[in-house]
Amino acid sequence: MRRFRPFLALLTALVLLMVLAPAPAAAEIQNLDAAGLTRANVSVDGQILNADAFLVEGRTMVPLRAIFEALGATIEWDGPSWTVTATKGTTVVKLTVGEGQGYVNGKAVTLAVPAVLINSRTFVPLRFVGDALGAQVGWDQQSFTALIKTGGDCNLAPFQKHEGTITRGGETWGRCGSPHIVSGTFLVEGEDSPILSIQDGAVVQFEADARIEVGHNAPGGLKVYGTEKEPIVFTAATSGPQPGFWQGIRFYNQTLVNDTVIENARIEYAGEHDYGAIYVEGWQKTVEVLLKNVEIKNTQGTGLRLAYQGRLKAGSMGLKISKTSVAGDVGGFPIITSVFGSHNLPRGEFKENAINAVSIDASSDQIMATNTTWRNVSIPYAISNDVYVEGSAAPTLTVEPGVITLWAPDSTLYVGYNAPGYLVADAVARPEGGGEWFTRPEGGGEWKVGKAELDLGAELANAGSLEPGCALCGKNRAIVFGSWNAAPDRGAWNGIRLYGNAGDKSRLNGVVIAWAGGDEDYNAGLYAESNSAKVVKFQLSNSLITGAARSGMEFWGNVQIKPESTGNFFEGNGWPLRMAPEHIGYMPAGQTYADNDSQIISIYDAGSAQVTKTAIWRNQGIPYQFETSVYIGGTAKPVVTIEPGTALVFTSGTRMEVGYDGTGSLVAVGAAGKPITFTGESGRAGAWDGIIFTSEAGKGNLLERVVIEYADYAVQVTDDMGGFIKNSTIRNSKSGGIYRYYGTEGTSFTTGLGNQFEGNATDEE
Numbered sequence: 001m002r003r004f005r006p007f008l009a010l011l012t013a014l015v016l017l018m019v020l021a022p023a024p025a026a027a028e029i030q031n032l033d034a035a036g037l038t039r040a041n042v043s044v045d046g047q048i049l050n051a052d053a054f055l056v057e058g059r060t061m062v063p064l065r066a067i068f069e070a071l072g073a074t075i076e077w078d079g080p081s082w083t084v085t086a087t088k089g090t091t092v093v094k095l096t097v098g099e100g101q102g103y104v105n106g107k108a109v110t111l112a113v114p115a116v117l118i119n120s121r122t123f124v125p126l127r128f129v130g131d132a133l134g135a136q137v138g139w140d141q142q143s144f145t146a147l148i149k150t151g152g153d154c155n156l157a158p159f160q161k162h163e164g165t166i167t168r169g170g171e172t173w174g175r176c177g178s179p180h181i182v183s184g185t186f187l188v189e190g191e192d193s194p195i196l197s198i199q200d201g202a203v204v205q206f207e208a209d210a211r212i213e214v215g216h217n218a219p220g221g222l223k224v225y226g227t228e229k230e231p232i233v234f235t236a237a238t239s240g241p242q243p244g245f246w247q248g249i250r251f252y253n254q255t256l257v258n259d260t261v262i263e264n265a266r267i268e269y270a271g272e273h274d275y276g277a278i279y280v281e282g283w284q285k286t287v288e289v290l291l292k293n294v295e296i297k298n299t300q301g302t303g304l305r306l307a308y309q310g311r312l313k314a315g316s317m318g319l320k321i322s323k324t325s326v327a328g329d330v331g332g333f334p335i336i337t338s339v340f341g342s343h344n345l346p347r348g349e350f351k352e353n354a355i356n357a358v359s360i361d362a363s364s365d366q367i368m369a370t371n372t373t374w375r376n377v378s379i380p381y382a383i384s385n386d387v388y389v390e391g392s393a394a395p396t397l398t399v400e401p402g403v404i405t406l407w408a409p410d411s412t413l414y415v416g417y418n419a420p421g422y423l424v425a426d427a428v429a430r431p432e433g434g435g436e437w438f439t440r441p442e443g444g445g446e447w448k449v450g451k452a453e454l455d456l457g458a459e460l461a462n463a464g465s466l467e468p469g470c471a472l473c474g475k476n477r478a479i480v481f482g483s484w485n486a487a488p489d490r491g492a493w494n495g496i497r498l499y500g501n502a503g504d505k506s507r508l509n510g511v512v513i514a515w516a517g518g519d520e521d522y523n524a525g526l527y528a529e530s531n532s533a534k535v536v537k538f539q540l541s542n543s544l545i546t547g548a549a550r551s552g553m554e555f556w557g558n559v560q561i562k563p564e565s566t567g568n569f570f571e572g573n574g575w576p577l578r579m580a581p582e583h584i585g586y587m588p589a590g591q592t593y594a595d596n597d598s599q600i601i602s603i604y605d606a607g608s609a610q611v612t613k614t615a616i617w618r619n620q621g622i623p624y625q626f627e628t629s630v631y632i633g634g635t636a637k638p639v640v641t642i643e644p645g646t647a648l649v650f651t652s653g654t655r656m657e658v659g660y661d662g663t664g665s666l667v668a669v670g671a672a673g674k675p676i677t678f679t680g681e682s683g684r685a686g687a688w689d690g691i692i693f694t695s696e697a698g699k700g701n702l703l704e705r706v707v708i709e710y711a712d713y714a715v716q717v718t719d720d721m722g723g724f725i726k727n728s729t730i731r732n733s734k735s736g737g738i739y740r741y742y743g744t745e746g747t748s749f750t751t752g753l754g755n756q757f758e759g760n761a762t763d764e765e
Contacts, residue, residue, distance in 0.1 A: 427510025585615020
């Protein structure tokens with residue numbers, strides 16, 4: 001499996017800085033001696049808290065972690081500043097040791113007694129904490145006990161412990177008994193298909209390396225229903241949690257998918273290698289989990305891992321993943337998924353992750369055999385290996401507007417290779433469900449993809465776009481296929497390839513294909529091939545192909561590009577286009593070619609050098625260069641018409657033959673100031689073999705206002721076809737301008753037809 005390693009050096013440096021940053025000396029904070037203080041008890045909903053409490057200046061002080069957790073809050077401790085931040089639902093409480101003010105949701109509150117150190121442990125004022133978190137605080141003088149009522153009737157002491165296998169018939173964990181403690185591997189499974197239900201306000205803590213497994217060896221389900229105000233928290237059972245302290249929640253083949261949901265929950269400090277805080281595995285069957293308004297943070301390896309046929313259920317939404325760290329030399333992504341799990345991932349909030357992209361790990365499941373949509377989730381997709389879109393169900397890969405895909409070295413997107421499959425990447429098609437981000441682009445106006453949007457997409461078509469946090473991703477409107485390399489060379493990945501089973505449904509509109517197509521034969525940013533009677537017919541429009549080492553777009557065999565394929569830009573490639581003579585007639589005008597190494601359209605024997613269908617060869621603004629001879633003819637009696645101003649360049653030993661293996665005709669009529677030019681690559685007499693009209697050439701042949709130069713014989717005529725060459729210039733021919741075979745004596749091209757002959761060995765013979 002390929003491992004993505006960018007940003008690891010930076011990440012390591014940041015971690016070292018955090019570890020080595022000096023903390024304030026303990027002497028700066030007053031440290032009280034418990035021996036000189038009066039002890040007190042604390043009761044939470046009738047249960048005595050198993051923790052020391054002391055009176056300081058007549059106020060009850062309780063251990064920081066014990067009281068917050070007993071009241072269902074989770075905490076984050078910042079050692080350098082001696083500050084605790086506690087969160088319960090939507091309430092955030094902040095206290096700093098020694099300071100006379102606390103903060104509730106950012107609002108300052110004066111403290112009767114500040115948080116203090118007692119025997120080097122942090123204690124906080126009970127009254128302030130209870131009030132801030134919505135509890136009632138009282139005092140029983142007779143038993144010297146502080147009384148806390150949370151508003152619920154609870155007969156369970158906090159820190160209920162759970163280990164082994166779930167109780168037959170299922171279990172319910174609620175606010176009562178929180179924090180719940182998970183030890184080891186807690187199995188949610190059994191012959192009676194038990195369900196673990198976790199209620200709003202509950203806090204679940206995990207000991208080191210603990211985890212929950214659902215449906216691994218027998219059926220089981222998990223229902224986590226928090227609320228917006230009282231989310232459920234899964235966290236580490238330690239005072240100094242680090243990413244990966246516990247292993248996460250894992251769902252396997254026998255998960256009861258209709259009885260499994262996580263809603264309004266926060267998961268933190270979990271993860272193991274690339275398993276992630278949440279791991280969903282479908283082994284030879286689909287396993288789906290519904291996630292709604294779930295926050296995953298401070299995770300090691302990855303936040304969400306979807307393996308094999310595991311994926312999120314339709315309706316998943318509100319996903320937030322932050323501060324994911326690398327595990328060894330892998331991970332660091334908020335999401336790692338197979339191609340199956342990449343379908344319909346929800347748009348979310350992903351920030352401060354080591355690598356802020358969705359990793360599509362194709363090593364274990366690289367065939368996309370079902371309809372799949374890559375949604376605009378707000379960060380790029382990173383693809384680690386080849387992806388094949390094909391299968392008996394004729395799947396379609398749909399890529400939504402604004403999606404950025406970055407491909408690892410030597411990886412390829414294959415479409416319809418062994419079985420039917422299609423690609424639809426349309427940057428102006430309204431995504432399913434629309435969305436504010438699509439219907440109202442930044443700056444207002446209609447959603448569109450023009451040259452400015454394509455140029456921005458090209459800027460984002462590399463891994464460097466992730467720094468910092470892919471700031472420009474939200475402005476991108478194109479669909480981008482780029483390179484997983486911060487500074488890619490040409491041909492950094494293999495590009496998109498459409499094959500014989502891709503049919504006629506594939507559409508690319510408003511896309512950027514960058515840094516693809518190596519130097520090898522039949523390699524391009526976009527390559528289409530069919531070696532059978534199956535035609536590959538696709539649309540490419542309003543798109544940019546750039547940075548291809550060999551050619552921007554290349555065809556082989558039975559391939560057609562649709563007439564609406566206009567408005568494309570081919571920039572900075574080896575060749576912009578490479579195709580067979582038969583393909584020329586399908587290539588519409590309206591393209592732009594700039595800054596390519598060879599500003600020509602390369603014509604080669606891509607399966608056949610014969611033109612068998614009537615076609616118009618458009619003036620593309622740059623020459624066609626023939627590396628193969630071209631033959632016009634066949635049972636369909638094709639006519640090739642060449643537009644005014646077109647230039648055709650022939651390499652050594654090549655020719656154009658009209659009337660080959662059947663009737664064929666050539667109509668090349670230039671215009672004033674726009675002659676059609678047939679020339680040789682070297683610019684010397686005899687650089688190419690010229691044009692041959694055989695006895696099967698049709699009656700409609702016509703050459704007018706053309707220039708034919710640097711050939712051996714410019715034109716050879718084997719039958720009397722009349723004066724079909726007019727007002728043209730024939731020059732610098734090595735053996736002769738026009739050679740007439742026996743039977744053509746009736747027509748001379750040197751008189752009465754307005755032709756000019758210059759610098760030929762002989763003008764006509």
